[in-house]
Amino acid sequence: xxxxxxxxxxxxxxxxxxxxxxxxxxxxxxxxxxxxxxxxxxxxxxxxxxxxxxxxxxxxxxxxxxxxxxxxxxxxxxxxxxxxxxxxxxxxxxxxxxxxxxxxxxxxxxxxxxxxxxxxxxxxxxxxxxxxxxxxxxxxxxxxxxxxxxxxxxxxxxxxxxxxxxxxxxxxxxxxxxxxxxxxxxxxxxxxxxxxxxxxxxxxxxxxxxxxxxxxxxxxxxxxxxxxxxxxxxxxxxxxxxxxxxxxxxxxxxxxxxxxxxxxxxxxxxxxxxxxxxxxxxxxxxxxxxxxxxxxxxxxxxxxxxxxxxxxxxxxxxxxxxxxxxxxxxxxxxxxxxxxxxxx
Amino acid sequence: xxxxxxxxxxxxxxxxxxxxxxxxxxxxxxxxxxxxxxxxxxxxxxxxxxxxxxxxxxxxxxxxxxxxxxxxxxxxxxxxxxxxxxxxxxxxxxxxxxxxxxxxxxxxxxxxxxxxxxxxxxxxxxxxxxxxxxxxxxxxxxxxxxxxxxxxxxxxxxxxxxxxxxxxxxxxxxxxxxxxxxxxxxxxxxxxxxxxxxxxxxxxxxxxxxxxxxxxxxxxxxxxxxxxxxxxxxxxxxxxxxxxxxxxxxxxxxxxxxxxxxxxxxxxxxxxxxxxxxxxxxxxxxxxxxxxxxxxxx
Numbered sequence: 001x002x003x004x005x006x007x008x009x010x011x012x013x014x015x016x017x018x019x020x021x022x023x024x025x026x027x028x029x030x031x032x033x034x035x036x037x038x039x040x041x042x043x044x045x046x047x048x049x050x051x052x053x054x055x056x057x058x059x060x061x062x063x064x065x066x067x068x069x070x071x072x073x074x075x076x077x078x079x080x081x082x083x084x085x086x087x088x089x090x091x092x093x094x095x096x097x098x099x100x101x102x103x104x105x106x107x108x109x110x111x112x113x114x115x116x117x118x119x120x121x122x123x124x125x126x127x128x129x130x131x132x133x134x135x136x137x138x139x140x141x142x143x144x145x146x147x148x149x150x151x152x153x154x155x156x157x158x159x160x161x162x163x164x165x166x167x168x169x170x171x172x173x174x175x176x177x178x179x180x181x182x183x184x185x186x187x188x189x190x191x192x193x194x195x196x197x198x199x200x201x202x203x204x205x206x207x208x209x210x211x212x213x214x215x216x217x218x219x220x221x222x223x224x225x226x227x228x229x230x231x232x233x234x235x236x237x238x239x240x241x242x243x244x245x246x247x248x249x250x251x252x253x254x255x256x257x258x259x260x261x262x263x264x265x266x267x268x269x270x271x272x273x274x275x276x277x278x279x280x281x282x283x284x285x286x287x288x289x290x291x292x293x294x295x296x297x298x299x300x301x302x303x304x305x306x307x308x309x310x311x312x313x314x315x316x317x318x319x320x321x322x323x324x325x326x327x328x329x330x331x332x333x334x335x336x337x338x339x340x341x342x343x344x
Numbered sequence: 345x346x347x348x349x350x351x352x353x354x355x356x357x358x359x360x361x362x363x364x365x366x367x368x369x370x371x372x373x374x375x376x377x378x379x380x381x382x383x384x385x386x387x388x389x390x391x392x393x394x395x396x397x398x399x400x401x402x403x404x405x406x407x408x409x410x411x412x413x414x415x416x417x418x419x420x421x422x423x424x425x426x427x428x429x430x431x432x433x434x435x436x437x438x439x440x441x442x443x444x445x446x447x448x449x450x451x452x453x454x455x456x457x458x459x460x461x462x463x464x465x466x467x468x469x470x471x472x473x474x475x476x477x478x479x480x481x482x483x484x485x486x487x488x489x490x491x492x493x494x495x496x497x498x499x500x501x502x503x504x505x506x507x508x509x510x511x512x513x514x515x516x517x518x519x520x521x522x523x524x525x526x527x528x529x530x531x532x533x534x535x536x537x538x539x540x541x542x543x544x545x546x547x548x549x550x551x552x553x554x555x556x557x558x559x560x561x562x563x564x565x566x567x568x569x570x571x572x573x574x575x576x577x578x579x580x581x582x583x584x585x586x587x588x589x590x591x592x593x594x595x596x597x598x599x600x601x602x603x604x605x606x607x608x609x610x611x612x613x614x615x616x617x618x619x620x621x622x623x624x625x626x627x628x629x630x631x632x633x634x635x636x637x638x639x640x641x642x
Contacts, residue, residue: 015463015464015543016463016464016465016466017465018459018463018543019459019460019462019463019464019465019468020459020465020467021459022455022456022459022463022547023455023456023459023460023471025452025455025456025511026452026453026455026456026475026511026512026517027471027512029452029508029509029511029512030478030512030514033490033505033508033509033512034478034481034486034509034512035478036489036493037486037487037489037490037493038481038485038486038489039489040488040489040490040492040493041485041486041487041488041489041490042489043489044488044489044492109378113375113378116371121364122364122367122368122371123364123365123368124368124371124372124375125372126372126375130375130378130379131632132628132632133379133382133383134378134379134382135628135631135632135635136382136383136621136624136628137382139568139572139620139621139624139631140386140572140617140620140621141571141572141574141591141592141595141616141617141620142572142574142592143572143574143591143592143593143595143596144592144595144613144616144617145385146595146599147595147596147598147599147609147613148385148389148610148613148617149385150599151392151604151606151609151610151613152385152388154604154606156400156401158388158392158404161403161404162404165403165404190381190382190385194382195635198632198635198636199635199636201636202635202636202637222367247480247482250482250484251482251483251484253484253574253575254575254592257574257596258574258595258596258599259599260599261599261604262599262600263600273484273575276484276487276488277484277487277575277578277579279488280487280488280491280492280579281578281579281582286491286492288488288492291487291488292488292489295484295485295486295487295488295489296485298484298485299481299485302480302481302482302485303480305480306477306479306480306481309480310476310477310480
């Protein structure tokens with residue numbers, strides 16, 4: 001046993017360089033294309049907004065300290081700064097509204113479907129077909145989906161034609177605040193419920209079947225089984241779904257960015273990702289300062305959410321191993337103390 | 345009362361199974377409704393792509409018309425659309441970017457996962473933790489810094505910033521590592537060494553064939569997400585002509601014109617959507633299995 005341990009150690013020394021060699025490309029590319037841009041975003045956030053066509057703006061190269069953050073979070077003296085502040089907060093609020101409006105119906109739908117699909121007592125014909133169809137919207141190009149719904153919901157689009165043929169008044173789905181937000185929520189739910197359903201299904205199938213059998217023998221109804229067995233055991237996966245959906249919601253871009261006609265985007269559905277994008281792709285010159293500051297604020301929120309996921313997503317084996325290792329070290333230390341602190 | 349109870353007890357198994365049968369059929373009806381909701385927009389899209397703009401404006405119908413080729417002609421030849429949409433260029437550019445990015449993602453993710461799984465080195469644990477930590481940083485956060493960096497390197501308006509970053513895909517590495525943990529015994533590497541195989545040769549000739557299922561699933565997902573990607577191309581390709589635009593960018597340009605010929609718009613959407621739906625019909629089994637494994641981390 002000891003010999004094999006020693007052998008392994010020798011091997012690990014002689015082959016370690018291949019380990020570094022194999023992971024090197026990943027880290028080189030990561031540093032150039034992801035880490036440096038992230039640091040660069042922080043750098044940009046403390047620089048000016050280089051808008052040459054307007055007065056009173058500082059160039060991208062001039063250090064301005066935290067003034068971009070101040071402008072975004074609490075406004076400023078000029079009208080332009082007040083406008084940035086208002087737009088940033090509106091975008092943040094919109095993101096939260098749109099996320100809640102698509103997450104709540106989505107989770108109810110996905111969870112109930114997942115419970116029904118995995119219920120062995122129910123005999124639903126064509127389960128496989130339903131799963132395939134319900135996942136399908138998720139693989140379709142979101143940009144195409146957005147333009148499709150824009151066309152269907154336009155003034156003379158199919159939806160308004162159906163409404164007027166039923167004798168109802170037509171709705172401005174493209175420009176009305178509540179209506180346009182409602183459509184975006186619907187599209188997001190339509191795109192994602194199949195994906196969430198399959199993830200929850202695999203979670204439910206990971207629960208030991210003997211628990212369900214025992215519940216059935218004890219005479220529990222489907223409802224009781226769902227609330228007393230499925231839900232408590234599914235809670236880690238539910239929490240994981242919640243947090244990943246939140247992070248995904250913060251990135252919501254394609255649909256809000258494209259759901260409009262003409263060249264101006266609809267401000268009522270402008271999410272934080274769209275706001276950032278609009279800043280650094282501004283027609284009147286890139287406002288990298290505001291874009292950077294807003295990105296950093298978004299990054300902080302994401303880091304908080306991400307660390308929750310990371311905590312939930314830990315490998316239980318690794319955690320147990322680490323604990324064991326710590327205990328061994330502790331024991332060894334205690335033992336060496338017994339020998340009067342003599343190291344061998 | 346007692347009579348009632350007795351009869352209920354006597355018939356219990358029968359009424360129980362009947363109840364389940366009814367519930368099954370009610371649920372079946374609900375799923376049919378959901379299926380219709382999922383498919384209806386796509387069906388309307390296909391129908392409308394066969395109708396002229398005037399027909400579309402006059403009323404909606406579920407019956408296809410006969411102007412499919414006319415719309416196609418308008419899309420490809422009308423000067424109004426020529427400057428912003430050219431489906432042939434769209435397919436070509438999207439294919440170039442998507443295929444290269446997918447190959448890079450899958451190959452280098454497998455290599456990174458293999459390096460971490462097979463070898464013991466000092467920074468092993470910490471590098472894996474770093475990969476897990478950066479998995480969640482979205483491109484929207486780094487976008488501003490990425491674009492300004494690419495402009496300073498003069499790489500904007502080229503495909504390189506859309507292809508090269510694919511080498512570092514933390515979520516795919518995570519998936520591959522999990523797969524290797526469960527189905528790649530280290531004894532195989534030892535055996536290959538005894539047989540005189542080089543380290544990189546072992547990876548290419550033994551590890552990759554053994555990881556085929558994981559590679560297949562991740563290729564499909566990498567392909568879909570790159571093919572559908574609007575954010576990065578829209579950001580990097582700042583001022584390019586139609587001959588360098590990707591398909592989603594062309595979709596984006598459809599909304600920009602104020603006067604819209606809806607027949608042509610539906611036609612363009614159809615052409616962008618149909619290939620991926622056809623691919624999905626054939627690959628749905630693997631895709632759904634992959635999602636169930638947690639293969640998608642958006």
